[in-house]
Amino acid sequence: MNDRIDVKNIPADVKVYKPKVDENATYNLRSRIYVRAVKGLHQAIRRKMGIFFLGLFALLPWLNWNGQQAILLDIVNQQFNIFGLTLWPQDLTIFSSLLIISAFLLFVVTTFYGRVWCGYMCPQTVWTFMFIWFEEKIEGSANKRKKFDSMPLSFTKVWKKGLKHTAWWVISLLTSLTFIGYFVPVDQLFIDFFTFESSAMVVGWTLFFAGCTYANAGWMREIMCLHICPYARFQSSMFDKDTYTVTYDAARGEKRGPRPKKADPKEIGMGDCVDCNLCVQVCPTGIDIRNGLQYECINCGACIDACDETMDKMNYPKGLISYTTEHSLEGKPTKKLRTKLIGYGLVTVIMSAAFVWQVVSRIPLELNIERDRNALYRVNNDGLVENTFTLQVLNKSQTNATYSISVDGLSDYEFYGEREFAVAAGEVYNQPISIAVDPVELKRPVTGITIIIRSSNGELEVSEETRFFKGR
Template sequence: MTDKIPTTEVDSKPQKQYIDLYAGSNKIYTRKVKGFYQRLRRYTGIPLLLGFLLLPWFNIEGRQAVLFDLPERKFHILWTTFWPQDFMLLAWLLIIAAFALFTVTVLVGRVWCGFTCPQTVWTLMYIWAEDKCEGDRNARIKLDKAPWSFEKIRKKASKHGLWLLIAFVTGFTFIGYFYGARDLIVDLFTFNAHPAGVFWVFFFTAATYGNAGFLREQVCKYMCPYARFQSVMYDRDTMLVTYDEARGETRGKRKAREDYKSKGLGDCIDCGWCVQVCPVDIDIRDGLQYECIDCGLCVDACDSVMDRMKYPRGLIRFTTQDALETGETHVLRPRFIGYVAAVVLMVGLFAYTIGTRTPLGVDVIRDRGAKLFRETPEYIENVYMVKINNMGRGESYFSVNVQADETGSVPSDYRMKKKYRAYLEEGEIFSLPVSVRIDRDKLEASKSTIYFVVEAEDDATVHAIQKASFIGPSKN
């Protein structure tokens, strides 16, 4: 007898299935906590915040200390003025900042995100406003669930009013770095501000209000690229917030001073405080997660619970994977040493470049409207166009000379047709036609190298040297 294969009736019409590609997130109600890392976040965030708010109001040499004057293409930073020609320095500075961030991440994880990132600092201010206007975590949850009433409207309005005030101050200060803070406050409140300035003030006000008030952890989870590639820089000796699973498991409720170990329980009482204080709404007990910003709030929360239970602190703590498993940590490892060496080298080169930077730009090109050279029975002459860019912080007279070598130590047979000098105001670019001559009997080759020297007459330290070619008749 042959066994029959069982059959199943199949619907000829496939059923439609809908997949939701967007999963909405629940509102996070963070619990207020006190502790070392909470204080550290305050002490690192406040100086940065004060620097951002106050720096536009300081003047140096009659100018705003930091002013990015886009219409004039001048970028005043403390005692130095930079120009579009200096954008390579900006690129260099960004590369240094990136390598410094990598170095810190290899050593101590995402502490930049948890303590000094602007997203974190502004979110902390908004959470503080929530706490002042609506109460603590439980009060906020209860208020949101309550029906609308005069008291609820009052608390919500005061919170959003404070949010908008913080956002406006932020937007105003940021645009003040480009518009000029003193000019902006006068023009804005006398209704004389340029429409573009007004637009950008209110644009950044709205952006800050939405970003710190509503997006919050969504920025860290989905918008910030740093969260996505941080794991590439982690290794077993990177400091990060970690839950000691061997000590904490098995979790369970218990009374203080109860002999919980005889019941097979670990030190974790499963109170949930580490989740309630987390600004990105994760459970650190589930292991390392890319959303974690290493803010340390769960460490403070857990330590406070351990103190109440009379247990040792450190169930959740900053540590490394190696330290957790073997008790040893290796700080000086090849990757970290490589990053440190790269940062030190780049910072040194950058500082040297800034320190030796001359606020004078010189470019020499041959005059296209003239012949390669002009000859007479007595001399050979070349005509050049010398472009002088005064990048200093004041006007000055500049003289142009020519020499045979870069140092000027070799006596030069080349001479100017006449004395050339030009008056340039700050930021002015001036093109000056210059003729250079040499006696026929002193010309040694059909092509030789000469050096133009442009120097400020009121300050000999402000000078620039530019190489050019002098062309004469063939010696064959």
């Protein structure tokens, strides 16, 4: 039996307001959605989660760890400092593990609870709702805003619109500066920006990201979710009949229509939907969930809260719109644990374990050996066979360190060069060395040797194998 449910792309009966446009204009304004504010359990959860993640986003770059910015993704110097851990481009596997874990975590959540990421945590949603909050505080409720936009230009309109756009720009600028603060020292960034000391490049990037935030959350809003975000397109492959999605219970709701509050719907041959249209008015993507599951739905639960409010007023049981599964609507039990979910979960757990192991076992020291390209070997004035190498030692820690060199695989040898050397934190140090051996000691033309680098406190050690050439 195929448990997949296809996402139905139903031409939704979207009741959006279209501002009057000049017929002679060469372009038309897009239809705007005036999202009506709603209160309820799901909106409270969404708001609290939004505040939590916004707070985290704003605070993290300001945290210090061992006297340094705790999170600094220094792209110019190719070093990502995260709470004392410095990651380099060589640590690509750690980044890849992190990306795979995030992707599979998203798959687990989507398979179980549909697009709740989009509805509750996606930055696009969080910022959009924040912008709508300012819009509502300055211009009023959805109905007032609709009327306000149709009114001719006036002093009130100018100052209210001006205030709204100023507020949006301030948030956008702060968002942009905070975001850039993950990549450059944040305190200096803010000081330089507000004292007009920033470089043209920093100003350019700040305005670019601020412009993106302003355009996305202020103007594009649902367009991003409906037409640009790729996640909306492939989510259906994760849905099945046991996925919890926001669903209208058509069997209970139909036949819809207004009726007196005291009338018993069964007696008058009606369902529980009073056709108040609130579920459409509060929807940030402007769809009517009563038309069935649609890819535009971001599972935000706003229509659930709006409908529950109506059900309360009518003294009907709540839950005409709810998070439920297709199996549940068909009267069958919902299977919580299923093969696909277990598979995604297993990959997440395995990759998380691999990630932890990679981080814990990571040695903040790296050694590369380069041979002298001009000569594999030479015989020196003492009659010894000499091989020359350049050791590239990368101190991947956040403190300066001193290292020593030793060689394994040769019973007796002469060492030319520094045995001990210091490398600053985050620096690459090139150390040329030569090793010379009496040819009588060498049994074969090529001998495998190991060069070992040890930190002076003995805590770190890396080694690399190479070959010692004797010649004929």
